Amino acid sequence: MTQTGSYVDLLQECVSTDSTNNEAKKLALAGAPHGTTVAAKFQTEGRGRRGHAWASPQGGVYESIVIRPNVSMQYLQGVTAACALGTVRALRQLVPQGKFAVKWPNDVVTPKGKIVGILVEAGYSEQGVFAVCGIGVNAERPEQVQEHAEKDKKPIPALESAYLADECPGQELPCFHDIAAAVQESVLSCIDDWAASITSKSGVSGPLGPILDAYYDELVYMNKRCKMYSPEGICLGEAVFAGIDSWGRVSLINDASKELIFSPEQVTLRSCDNVLIE
Numbered sequence: 001m002t003q004t005g006s007y008v009d010l011l012q013e014c015v016s017t018d019s020t021n022n023e024a025k026k027l028a029l030a031g032a033p034h035g036t037t038v039a040a041k042f043q044t045e046g047r048g049r050r051g052h053a054w055a056s057p058q059g060g061v062y063e064s065i066v067i068r069p070n071v072s073m074q075y076l077q078g079v080t081a082a083c084a085l086g087t088v089r090a091l092r093q094l095v096p097q098g099k100f101a102v103k104w105p106n107d108v109v110t111p112k113g114k115i116v117g118i119l120v121e122a123g124y125s126e127q128g129v130f131a132v133c134g135i136g137v138n139a140e141r142p143e144q145v146q147e148h149a150e151k152d153k154k155p156i157p158a159l160e161s162a163y164l165a166d167e168c169p170g171q172e173l174p175c176f177h178d179i180a181a182a183v184q185e186s187v188l189s190c191i192d193d194w195a196a197s198i199t200s201k202s203g204v205s206g207p208l209g210p211i212l213d214a215y216y217d218e219l220v221y222m223n224k225r226c227k228m229y230s231p232e233g234i235c236l237g238e239a240v241f242a243g244i245d246s247w248g249r250v251s252l253i254n255d256a257s258k259e260l261i262f263s264p265e266q267v268t269l270r271s272c273d274n275v276l277i278e
Contacts, residue, residue: 007035007188008181018044021134024064025123028130032066035188039063039180059142059163061179065187067131069195073122076131077248078207080106080120080264081215082194083133086187087116088218091137091164094174094182098167099277102218103159104250105264109220110167111277113160114138133191135183140165140173155233156268159276206246216244220276226252226269228262238272 010033017023023038042058067079084102091100091108103109108116119134141163165173174182190211197210208215216222221241228236239252239260250269252260 007037007184010035011037011039011181011184013039013177013180014041016040016042016044019134020062020064021119021121021132024066024132024134025121028066028068028123028132029125031125031127034066034068035184036066037063037180037184039176039184041176059138059140061137061139061176061183062135063137063180063183064132064134065184067133067188067191068127068129069131069191069198070128071195071198073129075198075207076120076122076129078194078198078209078211079131079133079191080118081208081248082190082211083118083120083135083187084108085211085214085218086190087118087135087137087183089190090179090182090186091115091167093186094179095164095168098164100167101220101277102215103220103276104244104269105248107159109159109276110162112166113162113276115162115164133187135187137179137183138163139176139179156229157270206248208244208248209246212244212246219244221269221271224275225272227272228252228260229268229270231265231268236267241269 017040020038020040020043024036027036027038040062042060043062069079084106087108088100088102091098099111101109106118107114115138117136120131122129122131138161194210224241225238226241227238230236237254239254242251242253244250249261249263254260
């Protein structure tokens, strides 16, 4: 297996598990190679960013990919952006007529709401540093629809859930395997290209350097007025989304024309007009 070949032989599918991230971590710690992927039709203990519980009902595709990018630890935060890019590209390949974009830092959205959540967790094994990229795709609406996928009650307004099936009305929805395989291949293609650029050090500035332009082009909220929320759910005010730097930090301009810079751990953004994709 080479990092330029197909990874589909490293895709392991199951009906359910507690968490695909947990399963992928176990495999990574046991020496599983780059590209090893665990995919499930539902999870019983899924989780999201900042430790929030994440409901993972049937109707979704939940997969976690073992990444061994061969870059230093300081660059690993670029994995999330590369993973988001790869996921958007996979969904467009599966449903060309669909509208998909990235919401900083780690969600994929449609005009109707959030269709993909991404959680990247790092680790270390005898083979060196690795990351596990957890990706949850809402493929079709479950029989019992929850208002929001996150089970925790949070003061931050949650995005509505969106589904891949809604982006291809009147057409057959790609099957579980096809979605899982397309996401796996596309994400790993983006990761491999990103890692190669990092290791070559050809004009790289920060973890997102090699993919910053592509990531920037996929972002929603650009030049829009947003509300800023702390991790505790406190509204910190409003400002205009101005851009992203090569370290993945967001730049916003407030009403006093002052630039505010935050890392993904510091704030969550919601557009004031509640519009995701025009």
